Amino acid sequence: MNAQADRLPLNTIDPLACRFAQVRAHSLELAAPLSEEDCCAQSMPDASPIKWHLAHTTWFFETFLLERRERNFKPFHSAFRVLFNSYYNGVGDKHARPKRGLLTRPALKEVIAYRRNVDARMQALLASHAGTDAYAELAQLVELGLQHEQQHQELMLTDVLHLFSCNPLFPAYANGKPAAHAPVEPLQWLKFDAGIVEIGHEGDGFCFDNELPCHRQFVERFQLGLRLVTNGEYLAFIEAGGYRDPAMWLSEGWDWVNREGLACPIYWQKDEGGWKTFGLHGLQTLDPHAPAVHISYFEADAYARWAGARLPTEAEWEHAARSSKGLKQLFGVCWQWTSSSYAAYPGFKTADGALGEYNGKFMSNQYVLRGSSSATPEGHARISYRNFFPATARWQVMGIRLAK
Amino acid sequence: MNAQADRLPLNTIDPLACRFAQVRAHSLELAAPLSEEDCCAQSMPDASPIKWHLAHTTWFFETFLLERRERNFKPFHSAFRVLFNSYYNGVGDKHARPKRGLLTRPALKEVIAYRRNVDARMQALLASHAGTDAYAELAQLVELGLQHEQQHQELMLTDVLHLFSCNPLFPAYANGKPAAHAPVEPLQWLKFDAGIVEIGHEGDGFCFDNELPCHRQFVERFQLGLRLVTNGEYLAFIEAGGYRDPAMWLSEGWDWVNREGLACPIYWQKDEGGWKTFGLHGLQTLDPHAPAVHISYFEADAYARWAGARLPTEAEWEHAARSSKGLKQLFGVCWQWTSSSYAAYPGFKTADGALGEYNGKFMSNQYVLRGSSSATPEGHARISYRNFFPATARWQVMGIRLAK
Amino acid sequence: MNAQADRLPLNTIDPLACRFAQVRAHSLELAAPLSEEDCCAQSMPDASPIKWHLAHTTWFFETFLLERRERNFKPFHSAFRVLFNSYYNGVGDKHARPKRGLLTRPALKEVIAYRRNVDARMQALLASHAGTDAYAELAQLVELGLQHEQQHQELMLTDVLHLFSCNPLFPAYANGKPAAHAPVEPLQWLKFDAGIVEIGHEGDGFCFDNELPCHRQFVERFQLGLRLVTNGEYLAFIEAGGYRDPAMWLSEGWDWVNREGLACPIYWQKDEGGWKTFGLHGLQTLDPHAPAVHISYFEADAYARWAGARLPTEAEWEHAARSSKGLKQLFGVCWQWTSSSYAAYPGFKTADGALGEYNGKFMSNQYVLRGSSSATPEGHARISYRNFFPATARWQVMGIRLAK
């Protein structure tokens, strides 16, 4: 795929239209190194095909913006409303999630045509609203659609990594080698006093509904690790028998380790040449100084227990991140597990209609991660951002910051 | 079974020895209406046979008290250490939980002999420590064992109820009819101000490790329902199509409802004569004024959403319970779901050794319930008590108190 | 249980009434060594509780004889029609098979009362028909009911053995030790010529519908092992790596061995003292000269392949058994797997109504076994008898006779 060819002409000076074009183009840039076959396969129910991500993010704009605001709306394809609905019951039927990889039709080319069609209609919609009273509300929805697309951009990378990890050829998504990490210092702890802290998003910038409202929490005094846990430190846990000692694990975690027969993180493997990790650059010798990533909550919690520490709560993480104490690796390296179950903030409200399903209905049996990762698109992260996954999820770029 | 015959002679004035004899005798009293067959069967992996409860609570004293403190300790039966271990990895192997119902041997009579044997040895142990420096520590462990046994006394009732619910004959555990409830008033709301509150157990009395330490939390202002939700109110939710509307449910809850084909609570059924509920008194016409019980977290959460309210956090519940605002039905009716995921309090510490597995290792993917139920033994409840179950659990006596 | 007390007074000289009383009494005799708890538990969906066997065999007489022939028929208990229906769709609903072990009610005592009640009514029915035209048809159905009960008598023993094998205490059903087997001679082969043979039941005696009609088959020349394969011979297969070599196994069998992690027959175990086998006499040192039993079809087939032989077809077995060539261990030791899939004989007809479900509907994906076993009641075996089980079934007394 020639991603360049997919850039839209930017014949507008509306910054949002500009941003729209840039974010949309980035999705195609991410797919550029992949073949049509790569873009169609689905390696597990939790992951989606690249083609599906490209179509679903387009569906979002067509369904939540064009359908209600475009004059004489006519869908690009009548079947797409169902095919590319992810989880919005309010929109109607959905294609079964585990069967997304069977959609060899529409072809990738048709999905790209769908993107171009919707992009053009969206630009026209924006232009037609310029200067009107309705622009502000429209702009808010467009921004939600772009933030949504950025979330899927991260998933595109993690999903293709999982797909490639299932292939004994271990293909590399990216050329070249990852840069080696310099040796790290022994872990230092930053201290924080007890007190009432403000948690959640404040101000005019974009945020998701689950970051609201800004509210108070009481935090007891605590310490937070200056940096993330490294591969070398995690390897020490493995070599100390961490995966064989039930005393290190939550009960559910121990059951999971045994049921799945786990002895190391998902993308680690050991051969006669030593430990290797699999990533977007393919199989690489384990870098002991790099932060440990693709770690589940259960593994993070077990490591923390073994290390005589614990995971931070999300209030601790957010409070510390707002301080000016020089915490390293908060953003752009890996999402950091907190011990906080994903729940509504006091006073949380969902939007009306199907968009109310965006976040709120997932508030059970998941844990919050904070920060952002190497796969997160530029400009998508925030201190108040709440990512969330089940305790066994490992295919995201997830790591460990210790607290005590 | 003649429960009377199993009372130990109380030839001691040590109040703890007395209490020991009483709590232990109560377990047998609970089994008195049951046959040997009733006591042996296991209706699902989450439930255990009555005989197993009787043996396991005895195993607890033999393993955690007699084994380390009795001179010339010799186990009653060498195989019981494995057979009646519930989940303590620190003690060694365990009989597979879903296969407890296959242990037709040892016979119920042998388990009762096991109880008598351990009871006598425990009384001797207590007597031998009277007045010594070691007594206080011993007493603490004995109390833990008795509290543990009381937890199992509650499970005996809920487990036998589930067993009987699987039998098309719908046997009654207890004779007679449950008392009818008087009509309730429309729900009133009690208001609470925002502020820092103290949560957790304080003082000398017994508590479990998960209730410690007492600590501060900030609570925003909230309102709490004066009483529990009734069967009649819950029926309105059903009749309004609550089990068919995804907008009412958490996403996981909606999947669960559809996977299991649910249309009402576990022990409800409808025939030409109207709605009936199954309980320890057998099948009864649904009492619209009785509190709705055997409700899962997912159902409680869906009901609350439908009712325009929410579930309280455990801090809200505990703070309100400590006030003197006349809240009804806090204890002795049903455990009340909170929206709080079961997690460690700040500064939580587990005991050394296998007893450290008592509570801490279960702190994932469960929700806290507060109060106590009609099945909770007299004197077992506390304001700071934290019960916890997964979001789909329904076989306990669980209900709904609303917040907003 | 006092089995003696359950014998009916034999105040009739009708030989069938006599036989009825004897067969019925034998079921209770088999249950005599067992407790109420033993009789209630169900160790797997394929096995049934002893109490259920006792009730279901009674249900057979009540449903298929009394219901249609007794004046003013009134069921002993209205719920039993559903509770103790095994698989007869023509009779109506059935209690779910895997939940038979949850029927702690009716109590064993009530089931015995049910047996006595039906026994008396059956005797009265027989007496009332004595000398009438309808007697012959009645007698035929009574005989079917008795043969049916004998089949369940065998299952009672194999089901209780499986239940006890799930108990780490390994209880013995029978006292004493099994008699040691004398050393066997090397396997000799009996030769049979090719030709048309008659297969199936002929004559006036009882047989099941699946043994009919007697028909012709062409059998190529073959040889049959004079005796059964012994434990010692089977052990040589194990020690030669039989359970680790896919070349020995059918593809499905190999998948099964790996999925279940099998390394020996179901009731074999090895400890520091060597190989032991579990049986009705409890755990015993493996007797190398005893016939290998509790062997699945997949294991029998793999052993035969390893031994350079094969399993016989059922036509070969039956033809050989009709010869006078001195074949040993045809009856009373173990059922002998044949390579014949369980299918209808040419011209096979099922009975009208629900009794037509007795055999015919199971004619898929099962293999025929011939002979009879140590658990088969006296007088129940026939040369034309066709037993059948799926290829993975192991809990019956099944073994191997080789052919080539």
Place this chain on the structure above:
Amino acid sequence: MNAQADRLPLNTIDPLACRFAQVRAHSLELAAPLSEEDCCAQSMPDASPIKWHLAHTTWFFETFLLERRERNFKPFHSAFRVLFNSYYNGVGDKHARPKRGLLTRPALKEVIAYRRNVDARMQALLASHAGTDAYAELAQLVELGLQHEQQHQELMLTDVLHLFSCNPLFPAYANGKPAAHAPVEPLQWLKFDAGIVEIGHEGDGFCFDNELPCHRQFVERFQLGLRLVTNGEYLAFIEAGGYRDPAMWLSEGWDWVNREGLACPIYWQKDEGGWKTFGLHGLQTLDPHAPAVHISYFEADAYARWAGARLPTEAEWEHAARSSKGLKQLFGVCWQWTSSSYAAYPGFKTADGALGEYNGKFMSNQYVLRGSSSATPEGHARISYRNFFPATARWQVMGIRLAK
């Protein structure tokens, strides 16, 4: 894909080399209407991606011919030996069957290059053996490889049909409409006498090992339907409640119907416009005169019972097919279920080595189908040909010929 371009130059007059080129080219012709995405997806574990079929059939020649006979053998790609091994334990490891659809690499283009490479080496091998003593054995193996490829050609069509049936867009593999069938006459029966018949392959032509040895069977007199059962006849079974009446079904079949919630054959659906069937030409109005296809054994057996008939044995089918009685639709329409479990003929021998796994190890819990189907390549069928599938398989072109 331009299939034409993949035809090899036929610069040889060795008829086998010619046939080799033709059969190999046909596989690519079958893939020609498909995109790279279509060729990569796998819709269920039983089906394989088209790309995998193209690679595996090539692997067969490389592994079983080139590896042992080519001088200085070097595999095209070292990983392909594992990636494209189907089920030959004797060859070593295999890529997990249900994960074949995740192999987006090697790309389809690389697989086609693999085919060309192996084709050229095979032609060279054949040429180098021309006129030598070793030619005959080589030719036999080449023929086996071609017959093997033809089997996969049939699977390519049935697997892509299943894949497309999972897509709500219901894509058509082939353009145009299937020809309408003329109305059929009421079913006529052809009569056959009892007697000894010869079954199995005889002569010099190619056959699979499972068709040998030719041997005698005794067949009772029987009648066979002159033609296949039609859609219209099968529809009458549906409309008579066939899928709701347990009396029509084998016990396992009835469980399957209920577990899967079946009410019609796999590719049938009913909408307001009436019944439609899905096939290679896409969704079409049901043609009542066309033979019913994609019918499982359980459905075929149930239909036959409902129609007062039965399925033929394979001996009956083969004997009738050898007669000159004018039986219609024996070949080229659909495979025809027999009631015969797939088993070894008396005297059956497997080849040495991994090729011995070709057929023999699948001889359990499958049923034999006879004839050939519309998807069978020209020239692949034989009267003695034994196809076999489990009783629930439906995605092949399978239908019903009645016997009685």
